Amino acid sequence: MDQVSNSAPVSDVGRRRFERIGLTLVVLLCLCRWISVEWRLVEQSIRASFAVEQFGIFEEFAERDGGTGHMVDDIRSYYPSGTKQVTGSHLDLLVERCRRLAIRLANCDCAKSAADQKRKE
Secondary structure (H helix, E strand, O other): HHHHHHHHHHHHHHHHHHHHHHHHHHHHHHHHHHHHHHHHHHHHHHHHHHHHHHHHHHHHHHHHHOOOOOHHHHHHHHOOOOOOOOOOHHHHHHHHHHHHHHHHHHHHHHHHHHHHHHHHH
8 A cells, every 4th residue: 555655756757757858848938939030030020131231232223324235234143032031032123123224224324324425426
């Protein structure tokens, strides 16, 4: 009979240990999930700041071109798609659209400068 009374507290200890391990695992899983979500937010923020910087560079290149068309190659080669952004992502598509617009702007300025040059002659 002494064995029966001794076995009951042992099972309670085992159950408590199991509950503590289970609770610890749940807390660790929640912590990992939180870190995962936070990391994605940080990564998106970094990529968004890269995109803003790229927009500014394209705009600067197009303005510096001054209608000569010399900066078009620089605009095309500045951090090609997939270097600062994930290829095909929304930000990558926005950056590439901005790149095309900057090239178009530089080419339009080039054509406008050529037309102005012809008028002067």
